[in-house]
Structure formats: structure tokens, C-alpha cells
Amino acid sequence: MFNKGSELLKLCKEQNKKISEIVMEKEMDDNDISYDELMDKMKSVLDTMIKSATTALDKEVISVSKLSGGDAKKMEDYKNKGNTISGELITSAMAKALSTSEVNASMGRIIAAPTAGASGILPSAIITVKDKFNLSEEDMIAGLFTAAGIGEIIAKNATISGAEGGCQAECGAASSMAAAAIVEMVGGNAEASLNAASFAMINIMGLVCDPVAGLVEFPCALRNASGVVNALVSADIAMAGIKSLVPFDEVIDAMYRVGKSMPESLKETALGGVAATPTGDKLKGRVL
16 A cells, blocks of 8 residues: 555545554555454554553663663652653653663563564653643554554665664664654644654664663663654654655665664674673673
């Protein structure tokens, strides 16, 4: 039905439908399932996302390696003091993103959307926008379908793998997915969603993948926190009516070329970036 952002946008305009509606139709057709069956499946996904994004807010969830954990609660406690620099919405979103990252590192259940390493961004974005605008569960599910459509395009035309494209391919894709979802959830059109997705990827393009000790913990969790902020900011830019000079499809092509040009040391091998610092080496030795 669509393989490119331009094709998705054309369908939305021709049929006067939202991105989520086009993606739902594609999913029902591809998997030969009914609307109710599809909604039940996405409701289950949403429930898991909500649980992972809130589990570590009021208790410390420590990773298996003991390298990370407890930061989501620290951020939530900081937010609750009411004297943050960036405001309650931003700090709340970061806390939720950190929560899912910590649940993942502790071998808990998460939704890898698009990957486990970037799994905190989309849930946090969906929940944060739902809470701010008092939206419904149906609105959240529609947002997830919009995100799925953007993620599918990125996966088909570039990569969502940190090992292939660096963290720009993981957290970048997640931020793009979340930004597009946010725009639809707050009433933006398909063109604005694609603009937001473009901004989110442009903002994070070139980001390396350098997990300390080869584990999806540090700096991965921090990048989930900043990734959801990137999505929120990108959605606001698009909702202000600002358009991306470079179309979404070309942005994704550029991300893929950037990823291909990165040295292997910066693509999830833990041989470069912060993973290769003296402290990174010490932590690796402690864990392994």
C-alpha cells in the first residue's frame, strides 16, 4: 500500500484519512484480521507500554549488571519537588522514558518499538501527550498506528539497527515515530506528522551507538530521555506550521548514508565513544 512517506501522504490526501487509518487498513489487509482483532492487539501493546513507563517511577529498578537503575525514580522525585528547570511536562516525559529503559535492562517486559534500546521514547511520548490534553485510549492507539507507519518506512528504506546505522537509527527512528504520533494525537494533519518526523531525525542525525560494556544501559537510557524531548520539540515545531525543507524520505535516505559511513567502532561494538573511555573500560572489566 505504501513504502515511502510520499506514498503515505498521497494516500492520506486522496482518501481524506489520517495516517493511523491508512496504517490500520494496511495491517488488517496484510494480516487478514478484523478491526476488532487489530484493536485488541494494539491495546495489549499499549498496556505493556504503560506498565513499563510507570514501573520504575516509584521504586528503584536495578539492571541485571548493576550498572544502572534508579534514575527514573530520581527524575520523578525531582519533578515532584516542583522546581525543575525544564518544567513538569519535560521532566515527567524523561522519567517515563528512563523507566522503560530500566525495565528493559532488568529483563522486564517492554515493547521494542522500534528496538529495545530505544523502547522508552514512544511510550513516554504517547502517555505524556495523553495526560496533557486529556485524550482517550483510542487517541493513544491511533498514535501508535501512526508511529508504526513511520517506523515501517524507516525500516524499509534505511535501518532501525544500531549495529548498522548507529543510535541515530534506533533513538532517531523512535523519536521520528513519536513526533509523528504526537502531531496526529493533537489534531495535526499527515503532512505535519511527516514534517515532525523529519525534524526529529534531523535533530539526532549522526548519533553514534556506544554502549558501555556492550550493554543497552549507558548512555542508552539517557538517549531515551533526550529522545522523547526531541519528539515533543519536533512536534511543536511542526504544529507551528514550520515545514521541513528536506522531505521525510530524503531525510531517511540521508540517515542511512550517514550510518553506512560511520566506522564500526561507533556502531554498537562498544569499541568507540564513551564505551572506549578509561571509565568505560573499567566498567566493562567489572561486568565481564
